[in-house]
Amino acid sequence: MIQMYHAEKRYEGNVYALRDISLTIERGEFVFLTGSSGAGKTTLLRMLFGADKPSTGQIIVAGRNITKMTASSVPELRRQIGVIFQDFKLLPDRSVVDNVAITLEIAGVSRREIRARAWNMLRRLGLGHRLDHRPKALSGGEQQRVAIARALVNDPPLLLADEPTGNLDPDLALDIMDIIADAHARGTTVIVATHDPSLLDRYPHRRLVLDQGRLVTDRAPETYPTAIGRAALPLP
Numbered sequence: 001m002i003q004m005y006h007a008e009k010r011y012e013g014n015v016y017a018l019r020d021i022s023l024t025i026e027r028g029e030f031v032f033l034t035g036s037s038g039a040g041k042t043t044l045l046r047m048l049f050g051a052d053k054p055s056t057g058q059i060i061v062a063g064r065n066i067t068k069m070t071a072s073s074v075p076e077l078r079r080q081i082g083v084i085f086q087d088f089k090l091l092p093d094r095s096v097v098d099n100v101a102i103t104l105e106i107a108g109v110s111r112r113e114i115r116a117r118a119w120n121m122l123r124r125l126g127l128g129h130r131l132d133h134r135p136k137a138l139s140g141g142e143q144q145r146v147a148i149a150r151a152l153v154n155d156p157p158l159l160l161a162d163e164p165t166g167n168l169d170p171d172l173a174l175d176i177m178d179i180i181a182d183a184h185a186r187g188t189t190v191i192v193a194t195h196d197p198s199l200l201d202r203y204p205h206r207r208l209v210l211d212q213g214r215l216v217t218d219r220a221p222e223t224y225p226t227a228i229g230r231a232a233l234p235l236p
């Protein structure tokens with residue numbers, strides 16, 4: 001799904017946000033992207049959906065070379081990617097349901113189906129009573145759930161989630177992780193950027209750790225023996 005070859009992002013004043021990143025993420029993987037504030041997590045995600053190009057190196061997403069992509073092919077790439085932005089990026093002049101509907105409008109889904117699917121998704125996220133409100137009338141955590149609904153309503157092949165539980169209390173954070181896990185179980189490749197240790201410790205997923213723009217750790221998913229596997233182990 002994703003290949004990066006020696007990708008770097010350098011901003012003016014010789015600030016390196018990413019340095020020499022090479023990695024592969026297979027279709028269907030669930031990956032945590034972690035590292036302290038300023039490590040480059042958001043920068044990396046932005047490049048994966050074509051919001052930014054690397055200064056050097058190559059990035060391939062869903063078979064497309066981001067480095068060489070023309071502006072006209074960006075929408076086609078984005079139709080395949082659900083994005084939960086760190087700052088939500090909800091449209092202030094659209095209602096909650098219309099913020100979610102936009103993903104389906106872009107995908108060319110019929111009007112009747114759009115409302116039904118947007119409602120369902122929002123109800124699932126506990127926002128059934130907020131459909132016609134504007135985003136600014138919602139709490140931070142509620143806005144975050146609208147952003148999550150918008151990213152997932154179209155069952156995207158790839159989900160990029162930037163601190164998707166950052167503003168949520170622990171119970172709600174786990175609900176959101178369940179919803180992301182559901183999408184993963186249905187086949188979505190998932191990348192979650194987070195520096196929340198309680199989230200990281202809870203799930204066994206592969207972990208990419210950035211430090212000052214460098215990929216310092218790529219830890220394989222932890223494999224726990226299943227109940228059957230344990231039973232099959234020889235007794236000491």
Ligand SMILES: Nc1ncnc2c1ncn2[C@@H]1O[C@H](COP(=O)(O)OP(=O)(O)OP(=O)(O)O)[C@@H](O)[C@H]1O
Binds near residue numbers: 086195
């Ligand atoms: N447009 C920009 N111009 C200059 N420097 C930038 C720009 N965007 C990001 N940076 C720098 O790149 C580095 C990585 O930023 P990034 O937002 O990717 O970090 P992050 O890991 O997402 O941090 P956080 O956990 O706080 O969200 C930071 O040092 C940041 O200041």
Ligand SMILES: [Mg+2]
Binds near residue numbers: 041042043086162
């Ligand atoms: Mg960030």
